Structures are given as structure tokens and as C-alpha cells.
Amino acid sequence: MHETERHLAIISALTAKPLVNLSELLDLTGASEATVRRDVARLHSLGKLIRVRGGAQSLGGIGGGRLDAPDYAATKDQQLAEKRAIARAAASLCADGDAIIINGGTTTFQMVFPLTDAKLQVFTNSFPVADHLIRHSRNAVLLPSGSIYREQNIILSPYDEDGSRFFFAQRMFVGTRGIGPHGLAENDPLLVQAVQRLLGQAKELVVLTDSSKFKMGGSLHVCPLERVDILITDPAIRDRDASMVEAAGVRLIVADTDAAEATCRVGK
Numbered sequence: 001m002h003e004t005e006r007h008l009a010i011i012s013a014l015t016a017k018p019l020v021n022l023s024e025l026l027d028l029t030g031a032s033e034a035t036v037r038r039d040v041a042r043l044h045s046l047g048k049l050i051r052v053r054g055g056a057q058s059l060g061g062i063g064g065g066r067l068d069a070p071d072y073a074a075t076k077d078q079q080l081a082e083k084r085a086i087a088r089a090a091a092s093l094c095a096d097g098d099a100i101i102i103n104g105g106t107t108t109f110q111m112v113f114p115l116t117d118a119k120l121q122v123f124t125n126s127f128p129v130a131d132h133l134i135r136h137s138r139n140a141v142l143l144p145s146g147s148i149y150r151e152q153n154i155i156l157s158p159y160d161e162d163g164s165r166f167f168f169a170q171r172m173f174v175g176t177r178g179i180g181p182h183g184l185a186e187n188d189p190l191l192v193q194a195v196q197r198l199l200g201q202a203k204e205l206v207v208l209t210d211s212s213k214f215k216m217g218g219s220l221h222v223c224p225l226e227r228v229d230i231l232i233t234d235p236a237i238r239d240r241d242a243s244m245v246e247a248a249g250v251r252l253i254v255a256d257t258d259a260a261e262a263t264c265r266v267g268k
Contacts, residue, residue, distance in 0.1 A: 001029050004192070004220060006039050007048075011189040014049055014058035015147070015156075021055035046219075048189070068188040069177070072128070072153045076106045082210040082234040085255035087111040089232045090173055090208050094120060098170045101198055102129050104154035105175035107208045115139060123167045123201075125155045125194060142167060156190050164198055172202035176209050178216040181244060183225040185218025192220045204229040211236040225250060 001009065006029045013020045013028055020028075025036045044051035048068070049058060087110030094100060096119045102108050104126035112132040115122075123142045124130050133139045144164050146157030174195055176184040184207065186192050199205065207228050214237065225248040232253040245252045 001031065003039070004189075006031060006035075007043060007220075008189040008193050010036075010039060010043060010056065011048055012193065014056060015190065018058045019052070019055060025055065067149050067152055067154075067156075067190060069152050069186070069191060070106075071151045072106060073151075076109070078106075079210050079212065079234075081257045082236075082255075083107045083110045084113075085234060085257040086208050086210065086232045088114050089253050089255040090206060091115050091118075093171060093206065093230070094118060096120065099123070099168065101167070101169045101172040101202055102126060103172065103174040103195060103198065104129070104152065105208075107175045107210065108173050111173065111208075112137075121167075121169075123164065123169065127153045127155060154194075156194050160197075162197070164201060167201055169202040171204045171206050172198055173206045173208060176207060176213055176222070177218040179207070179209055179213050179225070180217065181225065182221060183227065184222040186220050186222055187218050189220060192222050195222050199223060199227070206230040206232065208232050210234050211238070211241070214238065214241040 009028050010025060013024070022033065022036065025040070026033060029036060040049070040051050040056045043049045049056045083106065086107055091111050091114035094115065099121040102111060102122055102124040104124070109126060109128050112129055115133070116137045119138055121140045121142070122133060125144050125146070127148055130141050130143055133141050144155055144157060144162040146155045146162055148155055177187055178185045205228050207230070209231065211234050225245070228250045230251045230253060231245050232255055234257055235254055237254065242252060
């Protein structure tokens with residue numbers, strides 16, 4: 001395993017049980033004792049776990065730990081006009097009968113409003129997305145198994161089998177903590193694992209991100225920019241960021257925040 005994979009595995013193990021001993025981590029990662037000890041020390045310094053004698057302890061048990069991600073309630077209204085425009089453009093890619101995946105996030109949540117009258121099969125790990133579509137639409141809604149992380153209103157599972165492998169979609173819609181030449185990035189291993197688990201379940205990957213995310217970073221790699229099929233953002237995107245996206249062969253859609261339409265900059 002590479003370092004990121006080992007970190008994901010260790011965090012996942014601690015989400016399932018509050019205390020994991022060193023021998024369990026050795027079996028889990030296949031790494032040497034020295035390597036695992038360094039991994040635990042690194043994750044401890046990042047605030048992902050608590051290093052204890054002979055192993056590692058979770059911050060709060062199953063579903064009780066905190067994700068290294070923005071609080072949903074605190075950020076859902078930030079740059080709301082941009083998020084709504086981006087979400088409208090994303091929803092316009094959907095047609096009745098489509099199967100889609102909507103990953104949790106405050107921008108992807110805004111898709112629920114233009115999708116109210118649609119008839120789709122929607123797989124989502126977002127509790128607010130599922131709740132709204134169940135209450136206010138005729139879309140079929142499917143959820144993965146896992147624990148609800150209240151601050152982010154997202155359902156995550158530490159296990160490989162959460163039911164998602166049985167769902168195949170035309171498109172997967174996802175936000176991101178940060179984006180740059182190396183691709184999408186997040187700061188929490190469980191969020192990385194959730195996205196990577198779903199990547200193979202959709203024909204196209206559509207990223208919804210306001211232009212500020214090009215100025216932000218994340219410590220953990222999710223996927224390369226070339227893996228993205230469509231990226232939707234707002235008119236404030238810098239020319240150099242637009243050029244970076246286009247150079248990667250990604251179809252760039254700039255959503256007009258003053259209208260209900262979106263303009264396409266380049267085709268893939």
C-alpha cells in the first residue's frame with residue numbers, strides 16, 4: 001500500500017471500532033512495524049486519531065468522530081448564487097430515466113431544486129439531498145449503508161461493501177475541497193474513500209465547484225484532473241485556471257449567475 005492508502009485503511013478501521021492494536025494494523029496494511037508506527041504518529045499529529053501505547057484510538061467511535069471538512073450548516077449559504085447557478089447547469093445534464101450519483105456537499109445539494117420535477121434514480125450519500133428529494137419529488141432515492149456524520153450531513157461507511165457497487169449511473173456529481181493541476185483534493189481519508197469507491201460506478205464524472213476552490217488545497221489526493229469529464233464553475237474563474245482545466249481535456253461549463261442557463265466554454 002502507498003501512504004495514502006495506509007492512512008485510509010487505518011482511519012477506516014478506527015471508524016469501525018474505537019481501538020485497534022498494532023498487530024491488527026500490521027495485518028491490515030501489510031507494512032512493517034516501523035512504517036505503521038510512523039503512519040499512526042503522522043495521523044495523530046494531523047488530529048485524525050489518538051496514538052496510544054500498542055496501537056491507535058479513534059476520536060469518537062463509530063460515526064462519532066469528526067471529519068476534517070467544513071460544517072454543512074456553516075457553509076451552505078456561502079456563495080449561494082454561484083452554487084445555485086452551478087447546480088442548475090449540472091441538473092440540465094440530466095434527463096428523465098437517468099441514473100445518477102450525487103455526492104454529499106453544499107453545492108451538490110442545490111441540485112435538488114431544479115430536479116424536483118424530474119424522474120431519476122438518484123444514489124446519494126447526502127442526508128439533505130435524500131430527505132429533500134423524498135419529500136418534494138418523484139425521483140427514486142437510494143442510500144448507501146453507513147453512519148451519519150452530523151456536522152457534514154453525510155453518510156459514510158468504513159467498509160468496502162456499502163451497497164454502492166450494485167448501482168451504475170450515467171453521471172456522478174461531486175464537489176471538492178480544492179482543485180489544482182494534480183486534480184481533486186480533500187482533507188479527510190473517509191471523504192476520499194467515499195468518492196473513490198463511487199468513481200467506477202458512473203460513466204461520467206461531473207465536478208461542481210465555485211471558482212474559490214481553485215485557490216484552496218487539500219492534503220489528500222482524490223483523483224487526477226484528467227479523470228474528470230465535465231467541470232462546472234462560475235464566471236469568476238481565473239483564465240489560468242480555465243486554461244488548466246481545458247489543457248487536461250475537461251469540458252468546462254461556466255454557469256451564468258445572472259440567468260438560469262449555462263454557457264459551455266469548451267467540449268471534451
